[in-house]
Structures are given as C-alpha cells and as structure tokens.
Amino acid sequence: MSELTHFNAQGHAHMVDIGDKAHSKRVAIAEGRIHMQAATLQTILQGNAKKGDVLGIARIAAIQASKKTSDLIPLCHPLSLSRVDVSFVADEVNHRVVCRVQCETTGQTGVEMEALTAVQVGLLTIYDMCKAIDRGMTMDGIRLLEKHGGKSGDWVATEGSGS
Amino acid sequence: MSELTHFNAQGHAHMVDIGDKAHSKRVAIAEGRIHMQAATLQTILQGNAKKGDVLGIARIAAIQASKKTSDLIPLCHPLSLSRVDVSFVADEVNHRVVCRVQCETTGQTGVEMEALTAVQVGLLTIYDMCKAIDRGMTMDGIRLLEKHGGKSGDWVATEGSGS
Amino acid sequence: MSELTHFNAQGHAHMVDIGDKAHSKRVAIAEGRIHMQAATLQTILQGNAKKGDVLGIARIAAIQASKKTSDLIPLCHPLSLSRVDVSFVADEVNHRVVCRVQCETTGQTGVEMEALTAVQVGLLTIYDMCKAIDRGMTMDGIRLLEKHGGKSGDWVATEGSGS
Amino acid sequence: MSELTHFNAQGHAHMVDIGDKAHSKRVAIAEGRIHMQAATLQTILQGNAKKGDVLGIARIAAIQASKKTSDLIPLCHPLSLSRVDVSFVADEVNHRVVCRVQCETTGQTGVEMEALTAVQVGLLTIYDMCKAIDRGMTMDGIRLLEKHGGKSGDWVATEGSGS
Amino acid sequence: MSELTHFNAQGHAHMVDIGDKAHSKRVAIAEGRIHMQAATLQTILQGNAKKGDVLGIARIAAIQASKKTSDLIPLCHPLSLSRVDVSFVADEVNHRVVCRVQCETTGQTGVEMEALTAVQVGLLTIYDMCKAIDRGMTMDGIRLLEKHGGKSGDWVATEGSGS
Amino acid sequence: MSELTHFNAQGHAHMVDIGDKAHSKRVAIAEGRIHMQAATLQTILQGNAKKGDVLGIARIAAIQASKKTSDLIPLCHPLSLSRVDVSFVADEVNHRVVCRVQCETTGQTGVEMEALTAVQVGLLTIYDMCKAIDRGMTMDGIRLLEKHGGKSGDWVATEGSGS
Numbered sequence: 001m002s003e004l005t006h007f008n009a010q011g012h013a014h015m016v017d018i019g020d021k022a023h024s025k026r027v028a029i030a031e032g033r034i035h036m037q038a039a040t041l042q043t044i045l046q047g048n049a050k051k052g053d054v055l056g057i058a059r060i061a062a063i064q065a066s067k068k069t070s071d072l073i074p075l076c077h078p079l080s081l082s083r084v085d086v087s088f089v090a091d092e093v094n095h096r097v098v099c100r101v102q103c104e105t106t107g108q109t110g111v112e113m114e115a116l117t118a119v120q121v122g123l124l125t126i127y128d129m130c131k132a133i134d135r136g137m138t139m140d141g142i143r144l145l146e147k148h149g150g151k152s153g154d155w156v157a158t159e160g161s162g163s
Numbered sequence: 164m165s166e167l168t169h170f171n172a173q174g175h176a177h178m179v180d181i182g183d184k185a186h187s188k189r190v191a192i193a194e195g196r197i198h199m200q201a202a203t204l205q206t207i208l209q210g211n212a213k214k215g216d217v218l219g220i221a222r223i224a225a226i227q228a229s230k231k232t233s234d235l236i237p238l239c240h241p242l243s244l245s246r247v248d249v250s251f252v253a254d255e256v257n258h259r260v261v262c263r264v265q266c267e268t269t270g271q272t273g274v275e276m277e278a279l280t281a282v283q284v285g286l287l288t289i290y291d292m293c294k295a296i297d298r299g300m301t302m303d304g305i306r307l308l309e310k311h312g313g314k315s316g317d318w319v320a321t322e323g324s325g326s
Numbered sequence: 327m328s329e330l331t332h333f334n335a336q337g338h339a340h341m342v343d344i345g346d347k348a349h350s351k352r353v354a355i356a357e358g359r360i361h362m363q364a365a366t367l368q369t370i371l372q373g374n375a376k377k378g379d380v381l382g383i384a385r386i387a388a389i390q391a392s393k394k395t396s397d398l399i400p401l402c403h404p405l406s407l408s409r410v411d412v413s414f415v416a417d418e419v420n421h422r423v424v425c426r427v428q429c430e431t432t433g434q435t436g437v438e439m440e441a442l443t444a445v446q447v448g449l450l451t452i453y454d455m456c457k458a459i460d461r462g463m464t465m466d467g468i469r470l471l472e473k474h475g476g477k478s479g480d481w482v483a484t485e486g487s488g489s
Numbered sequence: 490m491s492e493l494t495h496f497n498a499q500g501h502a503h504m505v506d507i508g509d510k511a512h513s514k515r516v517a518i519a520e521g522r523i524h525m526q527a528a529t530l531q532t533i534l535q536g537n538a539k540k541g542d543v544l545g546i547a548r549i550a551a552i553q554a555s556k557k558t559s560d561l562i563p564l565c566h567p568l569s570l571s572r573v574d575v576s577f578v579a580d581e582v583n584h585r586v587v588c589r590v591q592c593e594t595t596g597q598t599g600v601e602m603e604a605l606t607a608v609q610v611g612l613l614t615i616y617d618m619c620k621a622i623d624r625g626m627t628m629d630g631i632r633l634l635e636k637h638g639g640k641s642g643d644w645v646a647t648e649g650s651g652s
Numbered sequence: 653m654s655e656l657t658h659f660n661a662q663g664h665a666h667m668v669d670i671g672d673k674a675h676s677k678r679v680a681i682a683e684g685r686i687h688m689q690a691a692t693l694q695t696i697l698q699g700n701a702k703k704g705d706v707l708g709i710a711r712i713a714a715i716q717a718s719k720k721t722s723d724l725i726p727l728c729h730p731l732s733l734s735r736v737d738v739s740f741v742a743d744e745v746n747h748r749v750v751c752r753v754q755c756e757t758t759g760q761t762g763v764e765m766e767a768l769t770a771v772q773v774g775l776l777t778i779y780d781m782c783k784a785i786d787r788g789m790t791m792d793g794i795r796l797l798e799k800h801g802g803k804s805g806d807w808v809a810t811e812g813s814g815s
Numbered sequence: 816m817s818e819l820t821h822f823n824a825q826g827h828a829h830m831v832d833i834g835d836k837a838h839s840k841r842v843a844i845a846e847g848r849i850h851m852q853a854a855t856l857q858t859i860l861q862g863n864a865k866k867g868d869v870l871g872i873a874r875i876a877a878i879q880a881s882k883k884t885s886d887l888i889p890l891c892h893p894l895s896l897s898r899v900d901v902s903f904v905a906d907e908v909n910h911r912v913v914c915r916v917q918c919e920t921t922g923q924t925g926v927e928m929e930a931l932t933a934v935q936v937g938l939l940t941i942y943d944m945c946k947a948i949d950r951g952m953t954m955d956g957i958r959l960l961e962k963h964g965g966k967s968g969d970w971v972a973t974e975g976s977g978s
Contacts, residue, residue, distance in 0.1 A: 004206065005295045007215040008900065013871070015878055015899035019840065019919055025508065032302070043167065052170040053382055056502070060386050060563045061237050063504055067559055067567055070882055072231070072284050073291045074224050074875045078882055078895045080567045082597065083506035085497065104508055108897065112298075113291050120283040120302075121235050128236045128276050131307075132168045135275075135318055139195070139283075139305035144298055155298055171411065176382070178389055180409035182351065182430055188671065219665070219868055223726045223875050226667055230722055230730055233393055237386045241393055241406045243730045245760065246669035248660065267671055271408065330532065331621045333541040334737065339708070341715055343735035345677065345756055358628070369493065378496040387563050394561070396719055398610050399617045400550050400712045404719055404732045434734065438624075439617050446609040446628075447561050454562045454602050458494045461601075461633055461644055465521070465609075468628035470620075481624055514834065545705055545828070549712050549889045552830055556885055556893055569893045571923065572832035574823065593834055656858065657947045659867040684954070695819065704822040713889050724883070724936050725943045726876050764950075765943050772935040772954075773887050780888045780928050783959075784820045787927075787970055791847070791935075791957035796950055807950055 006075045015075050021108040026149040030115035031100045032142030034123045038095040040134040044126070045090055054129045055088045055097070062086045062122030066103055069117045077109050084114075086122060099123055100145075112144050169238045178238050184271040189312040191266050193278035195305030197286045198259040203297040207260065207289070208253055217292045218251045218260070225249045225285030229266055232280045240272050247277075249285060262286055263308075275307050332401045341401050347434040352475040356441035357426045358468030360449045364421045366460040370452070371416055380455045381414045381423070388412045388448030392429055395443045403435050410440075412448060425449055426471075438470050495564045504564050510597040515638040519604035520589045521631030523612045527584040529623040533615070534579055543618045544577045544586070551575045551611030555592055558606045566598050573603075575611060588612055589634075601633050658727045667727050673760040678801040682767035683752045684794030686775045690747040692786040696778070697742055706781045707740045707749070714738045714774030718755055721769045729761050736766075738774060751775055752797075764796050821890045830890050836923040841964035845930035846915045847957030849938045853910040855949040859941070860905055869944045870903045870912070877901045877937030881918055884932045892924050899929075901937060914938055915960075927959050 008014045036044075044054045063084050070078040083104040088097050101118040103111040123139045130137065147155045171177045199207075207217045226247050233241040246267040251260050264281040266274040286302045293300065310318045334340045362370075370380045389410050396404040409430040414423050427444040429437040449465045456463065473481045497503045533543045552573050559567040572593040577586050590607040592600040612628045619626065636644045660666045688696075696706045715736050722730040735756040740749050753770040755763040775791045782789065799807045823829045859869045878899050885893040898919040903912050916933040918926040938954045945952065962970045 003296050004210075004215055004217070004292060006292045010902075011210075011215045012902070013216075013220055013874055013878065014901065015881075015896065017898035017919065019897035019921060047167075047174075052167050052174045053176075053379065054167070056379055056382050057176055057237055057386055059502055060383055061235065063502065064390075064560075064563055065235055066504075068231075068235070071879075072224065072228055073288055074220055074879055076291060077897065080569070080895070081504065082508040082566065084504035086503065087499075087501070104506065106508060112294060113287065116287055116290065120287060123305075124276065124279055124283060125236055127279065128239060129167060129169045131275060133166050135307055135310070136320055137306070140303045142286075142302035142305070143300070144294075147298070157299060173413075175413070176385055176389065177412065178392075178407065178410035180430065182408040182432060216868065216871055219871050220875055222665055223872055226665065227723075227726055227879075229667075234390075237390055240408065243406070243732070244667065245671040245729065247667035249666065250662075250664070267669065269671060329622050330536075330541055330543070330618060332618045337536075337541045338739070339542075339546055339711055339715065340738065341718075341733065341736035343756065345734040345758060373493075373500075378493055378500045379502075380493070383502055383563055387561065391561055394557075397716075398550065398554055398557070399614055400546055400716055402617060403734065406732070438620060439613065442613055442616065446613060449631075450602065450605055450609060451562055453605065454565060455493060455495045457601060457633075459492050461636070462646055463632070465631040466629045468612075468631070469626070470624055473624070483625055542705065542708055545708050546712055548828055549709055552828070553716075553886075553889055555830075569895070570830065571834040571892065573830035575829065576825075576827070593832065595834060655948050656862075656867055656869070656944060658944045663862075663867045665868075665872055699819075699826075704819055704826045705828075706819070709828055709889055713887065717887055720883075720887070724876065724880055725940055726872055728943060764946060765939065768939055768942065772939060775957075776928065776931055776935060777888055779931065780891060781819060781821045783927060785818050787959055787962070788972055789958070792955045794938075794954035794957070795952070796946075799950070809951055 013075060015077060018077060018108040023107055024149045025106050026110050027104050028110060028112040028115040028147045029102045029145040030119045031145050032119040032123050032139060033096045033098045034126050034137055034139050035096045036137045037134050040130050041090060041092065041095045054126060058122045058125040059086045061125040062101060062118040065121030066114045066118040069114045072117060073113050076113050079105055079107050079109060081105050081114060086118060097126060110147055110150050112147055116144065176238060178240060181240060181271040186270055187312045188269050189267065189273050191273060191275040191278040192309040193282045193307050194263045195282040195286050195302060196259045196261045197289050197300055197302050199300045200297050201258045203293050204253060204255065204258045217289060221285045221288040222249045224288040225264060225281040228284030229277045229281040232277045235280060236276050239276050242268055242270050242272060244268050244277060249281060260289060273310055273313050275310050339401060341403060344403060344434040349433055350475045351432050352436050353430050354436060354438040354441040355428045355472040356445045356470050358445040358449050358465060359422045359424045360452050360463055360465050361422045362463045363460050366456050367416060367421045380452060384448045384451040385412045387451040388427060388444040391447030392440045392444040395440045398443060399439050402439050405431055405433050405435060407431050407440060412444060423452060436473055436476050438473055502564060504566060507566060507597040512596055513638045514595050515599050516593050517599060517601040517604040518591045518635040519608045519633050521608040521612050521628060522585045522587045523615050523626055523628050524585045525626045526623050529619050530579060530581065530584045543615060547611045547614040548575045550614040551590060551607040554610030555603045555607040558603045561606060562602050565602050568594055568596050568598060570594050570603060575607060586615060599636055599639050601636055665727060667729060670729060670760040675759055676801045677758050678762050679756050680762060680764040680767040681754045681798040682771045682796050684771040684775050684791060685748045685750045686778050686789055686791050687748040688789045689786050692782050693742060693744065693747045706778060710774045710777040711738045713777040714753060714770040717773030718766045718770040721766045724769060725765050728765050731757055731759050731761060733757050733766060738770060749778060762799055762802050764799050828890060830892060833892060833923040838922055839964045840921050841925050842919050843925060843927040843930040844917045844961040845934045845959050847934040847938050847954060848911045848913045849941050849952055849954050850911045851952045852949050855945050856905060856907065856910045869941060873937045873940040874901045876940040877916060877933040880936030881929045881933040884929045887932060888928050891928050894920055894922050894924060896920050896929060901933060912941060925962055925965050927962055931959065
C-alpha cells in the first residue's frame with residue numbers, strides 16, 4: 001500500500017509533504033461530457049445572454065468550483081490557481097455537450113484535481129438547469145487528458161477512454 | 164425557453180420560487196462509477212482502517228459534499244438533508260468501483276443535485292487517492308436512478324444509461 | 327443600548343433568540359447602483375452570451391452571495407431562501423447600472439440582509455469585470471426598498487435615499 | 490469586447506492567466522460610507538467593548554470578508570493577503586460612518602477586490618446591527634481610492650466620487 | 653458496534669436518518685477554559701473596545717463557528733440555529749478564562765456539536781490573539797454541560813469533569 | 816496593550832502586516848486528548864474500515880479543518896499548508912485518546928493555529944461519533960508542543976501542561 005502516497009507508513013491518511021518539491025509550472029487539462037435528449041440540446045443551444053444562457057452559467061460554476069477543490073477533496077493541498085479556462089462544445093450528432101477545463105499554477109503540486117472538479121461541477125450545473133425537462137441526462141468520460149510540470153513531468157491520456 | 168424553470172420570463176437566471184410548494188418527503192438516489200486498472204482496484208480492496216482506507220475516505224468526502232451542493236450549483240436552493248447514505252461496490256470483472264448515494268429531506272424541493280454531487284465528489288476522491296499509480300482512471304455513468312416526492316412524484320431511470 | 331437587539335443585557339453580541347417568533351412569509355427588496363464612464367456602460371450593453379456577458383455573470387454572483395449571508399454577517403441567523411430574483415437596469419442617461427434583488431423565505435427572521443448582500447456582490451462583480459477599463463466606478467444608493475412579513479410587518483422606504 | 494480581460498477571444502468568461510506576470514508588492518485602499526439618522530450614529534458612538542461595540546464587530550466582519558473575496562467574485566484569483574487594516578471614522582455633521590480598508594499582498598494580481606469586498610461587508614454589518622432602529626440607512630460612495638504595484642502601477646482616484 | 657449511530661449495519665459511516673424524528677426545541681450548553689500566565693490574563697482584562705478587545709473578537713468567532721459546525725464535523729446534519737449566546741468569565745485566581753456557549757434550535761436533531769464547536773473556536777481565538785506573549789496557554793475541560801429536548805430528553809453533566 | 820500584535824496603535828484589530836517578513840520553513844506540533852469511559856474507548860478500538868472507523872474519520876476531519884483555519888480564526892492570515900500529519904494514540908490506562916498534529920509550510924507566518932485547529936476538530940469528531948454512548952467525554956490538554964521557523968525561532972513546551 002506504500003505506493004498510495006496519500007497514506008503514511010502506518011497506512012494512515014495524511015496530507016503528503018510537498019515542502020521539498022521544486023516550484024514548477026503546472027498545467028492540467030480534464031474533460032467530460034453529458035448526454036441528453038436531442039430536444040434538450042436544442043433548448044440549450046437556443047439559449048443566449050438574453051434568454052436562458054445554460055452554458056454561460058455552467059462555465060461560472062466550473063470556474064468557482066476549481067477554487068473549492070481543496071475544500072472538497074480531503075487530502076488535496078490548498079493552492080492558488082493562476083489560470084482557469086472552461087470550454088463547452090456541443091456534439092449535435094450524439095446530442096451531448098463536452099466540457100473541457102484547463103487549470104494552471106506555479107507551485108509544488110499539480111492541478112489535476114482542480115481541472116477534474118471544475119469539469120464535474122460544470123456538467124452538474126448543466127444537469128441542474130435542464131433537469132426539469134430531462135432527468136435522464138448522464139455524465140460520462142470524465143478524465144484527465146494531460147498534465148505537465150512537476151517531478152513526474154508530462155502525461156497525456158491514450159486514445160479511447162480510461163485505463 | 165420558458166420550459167427551463169431556472170430562467171424567468173425575461174430569460175434571466177433566478178432561484179425559482181418554491182415558497183408555495185407543499186412540504187413533502189424527498190428521496191433521490193444517484194449513481195456513478197470509476198474505471199481503473201485491475202491492479203489499482205486490488206490496491207483499493209486491500210486497504211482497510213489500519214492500512215490505506217481509500218473507500219472510507221471517499222465516503223466521508225461524498226457525505227460532506229452533499230452538504231455543499233447549494234454552494235457549488237448556482238441556482239440550487241439551500242436545504243437541510245435529513246439522511247445521506249453512500250455505498251461503494253467493487254466490480255472486479257470490469258475493474259471499477261460503483262458509488263451509489265441516497266439523500267433525503269422533507270421540504271419544498273428535491274435532493275437530486277445533492278445525491279449527484281455526492282457521487283461526483285466520492286469518485287473524485289478515489290481518483291485523487293489513486294492517481295499516483297493510475298492517472299487514466301475514468302468516471303462514467305453518473306446519473307440519477309430514482310427520485311420520489313414533490314409535485315412531479317416518482318421517477319425511475321430506464322435501464323441502460325441516460326437519455 | 328438595549329435598543330440594539332444584537333446585544334444582550336450585558337452589552338455583549340449574541341445571535342438573538344428567534345425561537346419563539348412565528349413563522350411567516352418574509353420578503354425583502356434591496357437596490358443599489360454602480361456609476362461608470364459612458365463608454366464602460368456601452369461595453370457592458372454590447373455584451374451577450376456569445377461575447378462578454380457581464381450582467382449575466384454578476385447575476386449569478388449575486389444569487390450565490392445571497393446564500394452566503396449568514397457566513398458573512400456575524401450575527402445573522404442561517405436560513406433557507408425560497409426565492410431570489412436579481413435584475414439589472416441600465417440607466418444610459420446617468421451611465422450607471424441599477425441592481426435590484428428580491429429575496430423570500432418562510433420563517434422566523436427576515437431576509438433584508440440576504441437582499442442587501444446580493445446587491446453588494448452583484449455590483450462588486452460588475453466592478454471586477456470592468457475595472458481594467460474603468461477603475462473609478464462608484465457604488466451608491468445601496469439600501470433596503472421594502473420588507474414584508476414578521477412582527478414588524480411592512481416597511482417601505484421613503485422617496486429620496488436613506489435616512 | 491477584447492478590452493474586458495475577464496473574457497477570452499471567444500467572449501467567454503475565464504480566470505485570466507496571470508502566470509507570467511511578475512511578483513510585486515500590491516496595495517489597494519477602498520472606501521465607502523453608510524448614512525443614518527443622527528440618533529443612530531449616537532447609539533453607535535456610545536457603544537464600547539462593555540456595551541454594544543458595533544464598529545468592533547463590523548471591523549472583524551470586514552477582515553474576514555477580505556479573505557472570502559475569491560469565493561464571492563467569480564473570476565477573482567485566490568490569493569493570500571499579507572495585511573488588512575480597517576478603519577471607521579464617524580462623521581457627526583453628516584451623521585454617517587466612513588469605512589476605509591487597506592489590503593496588501595505580494596503576488597501576481599492586485600487586491601482591489603479584496604479591499605472593496607471588505608468595505609461592503611463592513612458597512613453591511615453596521616446595517617445589520619442597527620437595522621432594528623433605522624431601516625433606512627443607505628450605503629454610498631463605495632469606491633477604490635488607490636492602488637499600487639503591478640504592471641499598471643499606481644492609480645489614485647480623482648477628487649469627488651467615481652467616474 | 654451497532655451502538656454507534658453514525659455507522660450503518662455494514663459499519664460504514666452515514667449521515668443518520670432523522671427524517672422520522674419529532675421536531676422539538678433543542679438546547680445545549682457547553683463549556684471550556686483556557687489557562688494562561690497571570691500577566692496574560694491581566695492584558696486581556698485591560699482590553700476594551702477602544703484598546704484591544706480580545707474577548708469581544710473571540711465571541712464573534714465563536715458565534716460564527718457555531719454556524720459552520722456541519723461543515724467541520726463530517727456526519728453532522730446541517731441545521732439552522734435560532735439562538736447562540738457566548739459568555740466569557742475571567743477566573744483571576746487560577747488565571748484562566750472560562751467560555752460557556754448556549755445554542756438552541758427547533759428541529760429533529762440536537763445542537764451539542766454546535767455548542768462545543770463554538771467553545772473550541774472561542775478559546776482558539778483567545779490563543780491566537782495572545783500567543784505572541786504566551787505560547788504555553790492550554791485549553792482544558794471542554795465538555796457538554798447540559799442538553800434538553802429530543803427523544804433522549806434532558807442530560808446534565810455530573811460535577812467534576814468528564815467521564 | 817501594544818504587546819498584542821493583533822491590535823494596531825489605536826487598539827483596533829487588524830490582520831498584521833507580514834509582507835516584510837522573510838520566507839522560512841514553518842513547523843508546528845500541537846496536541847490534545849479526549850477522556851471517556853473505558854467502554855467507549857474499547858468500542859473505538861474495535862472499529863476498523865469494515866466496521867466503524869471512528870479514528871479514520873476524525874483524522875480526515877482534522878486534516879480538512881487545518882485548511883479552514885483562516886476562515887475560523889478572524890485575524891489569521893490565509894496560507895497554503897505543505898504538510899499535515901495527524902496521529903491518534905489510545906491510552907487505555909487513562910481511557911483517553913491523544914491527538915497530535917504536525918503542520919508545515921514555507922512562508923511568512925507560522926502554522927500554530929492550523930495545528931491547534933486540527934487537534935480541536937479531530938477531538939470534536941470523536942466526541943460526535945461516540946456521544947450516543949458517552950455524553951460526558953471531556954477534551955483536555957489542548958496546547959502547542961513545538962514550533963520552528965520564523966523570526967522567533969524554535970519554541971518547545973515545558974513539561975507538564977500549559978503556562
């Protein structure tokens with residue numbers, strides 16, 4: 001079990017010591033999508049700032065959630081993000097919306113959890129805003145796409161999804 | 164767009180008026196799963212309170228997240244949950260962990276978002292604790308399974324997943 | 327000093343006992359405005375969901391802030407809002423934006439502070455988003471317009487502003 | 490719209506990249522005031538630690554609010570303040586209280602929003618504590634007075650108020 | 653282990669179901685003390701609203717902490733306090749300060765944790781404010797004194813301290 | 816009163832200026848204990864990840880609380896912890912559990928309050944989880960054991976407890 005760094009030698013959870021790690025630029029990109037009925041996607045796409053801007057609100061929720069990551073994930077170190085960018089792309093063929101988030105900081109620990117948390121809350125906010133017309137929406141494919149910086153260096157997800 | 168209740172007649176986001184809705188018992192059950200490498204699942208399953216209890220920590224994170232839902236999802240009403248139950252089931256054949264959450268309250272609005280938020284954060288915490296050995300873990304099938312109570316009454320997801 | 331209810335007989339701050347007050351419907355409406363350069367207002371008004379929706383983001387910030395009131399104001403009771411509505415009106419003659427917020431709940435204490443907090447944070451968010459082009463924006467006239475419900479009943483601000 | 494830095498090239502809100510900005514000492518001073526009835530101001534001025542210290546409590550609320558700024562303002566970067574100073578001055582001629590806040594940090598982004606947020610919550614807390622005797626209190630003149638540090642350098646408000 | 657209600661039949665932590673419990677008036681009184689050097693206590697006692705009001709600030713911190721209890725204690729139900737009263741008594745003979753907190757609500761679960769959390773944070777704030785002159789201060793005797801309401805009815809601590 | 820650094824020359828609370836202090840490695844170790852009935856301690860000791868892991872949950876609560884310190888203690892500076900380690904030791908002779916927390920960061924201010932806050936919330940969580948069988952549990956001996964780093968350098972508590 002020693003391989004799971006969030007546990008100490010006794011197997012107890014700890015916030016792992018990063019005090020001796022070098023400061024480096026950290027980047028993480030995460031992604032996820034929400035499937036819905038074709039009509040639900042059309043409703044979202046017809047929205048705009050004057051009339052029901054679902055994606056604009058989900059973007060704000062995602063950005064704010066990235067700042068709450070260390071409050072949500074017990075063993076995450078608090079850190080100060082230097083950049084958060086959230087994009088939504090509609091996939092009309094598969095009637096789903098893809099959310100992609102890039103987070104950055106310069107510091108001693110990575111920002112993968114910040115990017116993943118932002119994706120999750122971005123998708124949840126879409127669910128919340130459309131659930132009155134489509135309770136069956138499903139969130140899928142939430143995963144890390146890339147990370148850069150730190151001792152472990154670059155990592156890019158293989159094609160397909162997941163392990 | 165009037166069909167999306169989170170927007171008012173002008174198409175502007177609002178926290179919808181629930182003041183005239185009846186108080187009723189509300190139940191929501193949500194589910195999601197995280198796929199991983201077979202070895203990662205074995206590492207999780209060997210953990211226990213003495214030695215690296217990944218699922219115990221993810222359960223606490225999920226419960227705490229359910230209480231933060233209205234802080235994370237912009238248009239959610241604050242509410243006081245009367246029960247939160249989180250279970251994790253290991254699926255060794257497909258090497259994944261399934262998280263299921265049941266939330267309950269008695270009030271004027273449902274607890275679907277609370278259950279979904281708890282699932283998301285439970286899965287994210289598993290990701291966080293195992294990412295040092297498996298960055299490619301993917302979260303899938305996050306969706307509402309059932310809701311009960313309120314004017315719209317009972318709703319149960321159809322088999323398969325989502326829309 | 328006994329007239330200030332937030333202090334007890336010894337003059338010490340307390341969260342005043344509302345346990346014996348009747349539950350009633352509570353409504354509060356608050357207002358405030360932010361003055362800016364004429365060009366700044368034009369920039370805001372040209373925004374929309376596709377291109378820089380300042381007011382849409384400020385509206386979300388205002389709604390979320392209303393839910394944080396008891397965390398911000400030390401002696402406020404926590405309560406569950408049943409409705410929050412935020413509107414922005416542009417006043418092109420005086421080049422300012424007026425923010426008006428209506429909050430509602432049914433309970434033992436009023437929602438004036440929730441409405442005022444939402445106005446403040448709505449205006450602050452406009453400031454934040456436009457400060458790169460206009461640091462001299464000023465917020466004014468932040469006040470309660472109306473309250474209804476509770477033992478003290480209805481209250482409506484007199485014309486003009488403030489005391 | 491490209492002039493509003495909180496939007497990217499597509500016009501979507503983002504937390505702007507500050508990763509390449511130099512670290513420098515940042516100072517911001519903001520101000521605001523709350524108007525009230527003459528008798529209300531006298532009640533406040535008679536208070537002290539033994540008997541109803543309205544301004545002492547408002548000062549604590551202002552300091553704590555400065556630390557919550559990035560949670561309240563959606564696109565603000567989280568940052569660690571190195572100093573917060575809050576002063577209240579009573580203006581008996583105009584029966585109002587003036588709140589002035591100075592915030593400082595060393596970092597890649599300014600602290601104007603922290604200073605303004607502290608002013609707003611300081612004034613709101615005065616309102617909360619005195620509203621039982623004076624609901625018509627009005628908050629005015631909330632604005633940035635000075636900022637120092639960063640690429641844009643020094644900025645000082647012109648006399649009078651606002652734009 | 654079934655006797656610990658925070659675990660379900662499988663021994664997993666849950667937020668226990670209180671949905672069927674009757675609503676009743678709940679009261680809890682908790683206490684704790686902080687020991688210090690005689691000179692430290694004199695410094696505290698000389699403070700007042702004009703000049704270093706340690707106890708006034710600790711009182712505000714205690715009240716605010718009571719509202720954060722369900723955020724701090726993982727399996728606590730969120731609830732809305734209807735009253736919080738915090739008192740500090742100086743014991744010059746033993747050079748210590750005693751903090752006593754009374755919390756109240758009407759609902760389905762007790763407020764013991766809210767009262768204890770307020771005591772803890774009240775004492776911690778005294779420590780924080782005086783640590784520059786006395787790092788050896790020690791907090792002791794933090795315990796529940798009384799609780800009333802709910803199915804288990806009245807409970808009063810026996811004299812002496814603790815079990 | 817000038818000796819209490821949390822007050823300025825006027826005796827008003829402020830978040831003291833640390834902007835000119837050197838960055839150094841900061842370590843703090845704090846401790847506390849909770850007394851209980853002998854049977855309660857046995858119940859805790861029989862727990863494990865499968866069946867009621869009281870200490871595992873208290874450890875997570877303690878770690879999370881350390882990250883909330885500047886939100887709980889009014890004049891604390893926000894800071895980013897680089898390490899948090901929480902241990903619990905059962906003392907069967909005196910039927911009590913001892914909680915010890917070590918916090919670390921590199922920065923301009925110490926982490927004593929973070930370590931003490933974590934101890935308090937760790938003990939409170941044990942209380943919460945066992946209160947159904949032992950309401951008389953008492954928390955004692957909560958104090959700083961050691962601090963290192965910063966201008967004041969090393970400090971180690973003298974034997975015995977407190978001042």
